[in-house]
Amino acid sequence: MNYYIIADRFLLEDGEKVGGYLKVENGKFGDFVEAIPNGSDVQDWSGYTIAPGxxxxxxxxxxxxxxxxxxxxxxxxxxxxxxxxxxxxxxxxxxxxxxxxxxxxxxxxxxxxxxxxxxxxxxxxxxxxxxxxxxxxxxxxxxxxxxxxxxxxxxxxxxxxxxxxxxxxxxxxxxxxxxxxxxxxxxxxxxxxxxxxxxxxxxxxxxxxxxxxxxxxxxxxxxxxxxxxxxxxxxxxxxxxxxxxxxxxxxxxxxxxxxxxxxxxxxxxxxxxxxxxxxxxxxxxxxxxxxxxxxxxxxxxxxxxxxxxxxxxxxxxxxxxxxxxxxxxxxxxxxxxxxxxQGLGDKLGSISKGKLADFVVLDDSTAIQATAVEGKIKFNKK
The missing domain is CATH 3.20.20.140 (Metal-dependent hydrolases)
Structure with a gap:
C-alpha cells in the first residue's frame, strides 16, 4: 500500500515542515518530495497537520x-x-x-x-x-x-x-x-x-x-x-x-x-x-x-x-x-x-524515513481527525 500524503504541515523531531508530499511505502515513512509522479495515489489532508502516532x-x-x-x-x-x-x-x-x-x-x-x-x-x-x-x-x-x-x-x-x-x-x-x-x-x-x-x-x-x-x-x-x-x-x-x-x-x-x-x-x-x-x-x-x-x-x-x-x-x-x-x-x-x-526509537515515534507509518491527523484545535497504523487509516472521524 503506497501513497503520498499532502497536508498543511508535518510535526517533525526538530520542527515543523510546511507543505510538500510525504511518501508512505509498505507501511513505512518515505521521503518528502515537492512533486509526485502522475497517477500517484494521494491522501489529501489539506488544511490539517500530520503528527506521529x-x-x-x-x-x-x-x-x-x-x-x-x-x-x-x-x-x-x-x-x-x-x-x-x-x-x-x-x-x-x-x-x-x-x-x-x-x-x-x-x-x-x-x-x-x-x-x-x-x-x-x-x-x-x-x-x-x-x-x-x-x-x-x-x-x-x-x-x-x-x-x-x-x-x-x-x-x-x-x-x-x-x-x-x-x-x-x-x-x-x-x-x-x-x-x-x-x-x-x-x-x-x-x-x-x-x-x-x-x-x-x-x-x-x-x-x-x-x-x-x-x-x-x-x-x-x-x-x-x-x-x-x-x-x-x-x-x-x-x-x-x-x-x-x-x-x-x-x-x-x-x-x-x-x-x-x-x-x-x-x-x-x-x-x-x-x-x-x-x-x-x-x-x-x-x-x-x-x-x-x-x-x-x-x-x-x-x-x-x-x-x-x-x-x-x-x-x-x-x-x-x-x-x-x-x-x-x-x-x-x-x-x-x-x-x-523502550529501545524502539529507531522504529517508532517520529515521522522519519524508514520508521513505521503511524500517524495522526490534527485540525487547528489539535483535535484528532484520523489515526493510521503502519499506513492504514484505522480511525476516521469524517
Whole structure:
C-alpha cells in the first residue's frame, strides 16, 4: 500500500515542515518530495497537520474495560478505543494482584495479540508490580506485595511468550539489585515505582539497569534538600526517563512544566488511565478496589488517586498550554520519548524515513481527525 500524503504541515523531531508530499511505502515513512509522479495515489489532508502516532507506555484500561479483566475482549476493546486519542502503540499494563490474576491477564494479552489487535498495537506487557512497598502504595493492593522473585518473573515471561517488556518495582526491597541486573540483561526495561527508596538506593538501581521512573511525583518519596529521595534522583539524572501524568490533578501545572524543562526529551507523557476513562462519573473497579469518579477524577474510598481518566492527546495539549512550548516539542514527549524508553526509537515515534507509518491527523484545535497504523487509516472521524 503506497501513497503520498499532502497536508498543511508535518510535526517533525526538530520542527515543523510546511507543505510538500510525504511518501508512505509498505507501511513505512518515505521521503518528502515537492512533486509526485502522475497517477500517484494521494491522501489529501489539506488544511490539517500530520503528527506521529502517540505511544502510551502506561495504560490499565479505558471505556469500561481493564487489562486486569483478564479477557481477550478487554485487550482488543482498549486497543480500538485509544485510536480516537491518537494512540497507535501501547503497553497493556497490569497492576498488583494475586499471581493467578496477573497470570490470567498475561494470558489474555498474549492471546489477543496473537489473534490481532484491531487498533493500537501492543509493544509488550508492562507489569506494574507486585514488587512494591506499602508507604506509597497508591491504588496497589499491599496484600500481594513481595520481594522480587526471578523464578516467578521467568515463569510469567514464559507464559507471555517473551512479551513482557517492562516491569516496575521498589528498589529498596530485598534482592532487588541482582533482580534488576538479570532482568535488564534479558532485554526487559525496569522502572522505579511505588517506593520510599533513598536517593542513593535509586542511583544504585539505575547503575544496575533501571531506566525509568513511573508517574513522577506520585507513589514515591518526595524531594527534600537533605535527602533528594526518589523525585530528586529522577530529576537530577539526565540519563533516565520519567513518566508524567498531565491531567492537572496528579501534578500541578507549574511543577509539570518544571519537570519538562529539566528532563527535556527524557520526559514521557502517559495516562495511567483506568476503565473509567471515556465513561461518566460513578463507581468503578480498579483491580480489587472500588473506585469513585467525580468530575473525571478517580479515587479509592480511602481518598487516594486511582490511576487517571486522562486521554493522552489531552495530556499533550495540557503540557503545551502550560509550558507555551511549540507543539512539535511537546508532542514528541508522547511519541518519540516513550519509544526511546523502550529501545524502539529507531522504529517508532517520529515521522522519519524508514520508521513505521503511524500517524495522526490534527485540525487547528489539535483535535484528532484520523489515526493510521503502519499506513492504514484505522480511525476516521469524517
Amino acid at each position: 502517540l505511544f502510551d507506555t502506561h495504560i490499565h484500561g479505558v471505556n469500561s474495560y481493564d487489562i486486569m479483566d483478564g479477557t481477550v475482549e478487554a485487550v482488543q476493546a482498549i486497543s480500538e478505543s485509544i485510536l480516537e486519542q491518537g494512540v497507535t502503540r501501547f503497553l497493556p499494563t497490569t497492576l498488583t494482584s494475586s499471581a493467578a490474576a496477573i497470570e490470567q491477564a498475561i494470558t489474555a494479552i498474549t492471546a489477543a495479540v496473537e489473534q490481532g489487535l484491531p487498533g493500537a498495537q501492543s509493544e509488550g506487557i508492562f507489569l506494574e508490580g507486585p514488587y512494591f512497598t506499602e508507604k506509597h502504595k497508591g491504588a496497589q493492593n499491599p496484600v500481594h506485595f513481595n520481594d522480587p522473585n526471578l523464578e516467578q518473573f521467568q515463569a510469567w515471561q514464559k507464559l507471555a511468550n517473551g512479551s513482557i517488556a517492562k516491569i516496575a518495582l521498589a528498589p529498596e526491597r530485598e534482592n532487588t539489585m541482582p533482580f534488576i541486573k538479570q532482568v535488564t540483561d534479558s532485554g526487559v526495561r525496569v522502572s522505579i515505582a511505588h517506593t520510599d527508596a533513598s536517593y542513593d538506593c535509586c542511583k544504585e538501581a539505575v547503575s544496575n539497569g533501571a531506566n525509568n521512573y513511573v508517574h513522577l511525583f506520585n507513589g514515591m518519596s518526595g524531594l527534600h534538600h537533605r535527602e533528594p529521595g526518589v523525585v530528586g534522583a529522577a530529576l537530577t539524572d539526565p540519563t533516565v526517563f520519567a513518566e508524567l501524568i498531565c491531567d492537572g490533578h496528579h501534578v500541578h501545572p507549574q511543577i509539570a512544566t518544571l519537570a519538562s524543562e529539566i528532563k527535556k526529551d527524557k520526559l514521557m507523557l502517559i495516562t495511567d488511565c483506568m476503565r473509567a476513562g471515556l465513561m461518566p462519573d460513578g463507581e468503578y473497579q480498579l483491580g480489587e478496589f472500588k473506585v469513585f469518579m467525580q468530575d473525571g477524577i478517580a479515587k479509592t474510598e480511602f481518598g487516594s488517586l486511582a490511576g487517571s481518566t486522562l486521554q493522552l492527546i489531552n495530556g499533550v495539549k495540557n503540557l503545551q498550554q502550560w509550558s507555551n512550548k511549540p507543539l512539535y516539542e511537546i508532542w514528541h514527549k508522547a511519541s518519540l520519548s516513550p519509544a526511546c524508553s
